[in-house]
Amino acid sequence: MGAVKKLKKPYVHSRHLVDLEVVETASTIHNPDGTSYTVEPGDVLSVNEFGEKNLVPENHLPYYFKVEKLADTNFYDRMAKGYEDMGQINLEEANVGHNANNRAEMLTAQLLAGKNNL
Incomplete structure (x- = not known):
């Protein structure tokens, strides 16, 4: 997992607890459901409890709040x-x-x- 840097605390968005990861190198993300997409350095991914990774647009980051596990x-x-x-x-x-x-x-x-x- 050298291509992404995990941020320290878990985050919550709406009703979902996710981890946020910052992409460090350009790579392709593969989800468990078979979908895949390319990410660039600096992109932020949200990872849910099922291991699904979603790209978080920069303007959506304020909607993610840090929570304590x-x-x-x-x-x-x-x-x-x-x-x-x-x-x-x-x-x-x-x-x-x-x-x-x-x-x-x-x-x-x-x-x-x-x-x-x-």
């Missing part, structure tokens, strides 16, 4: 664990309610049948 996905792991724990709590509460409902129906049936020692 998360150091790790620990936040998302904790969120997933929290949702899993909440799901377990909800399941337990639903089971308690279901068991209470069954017990109430059984006691009502016994009471109506005269089998209850009240």
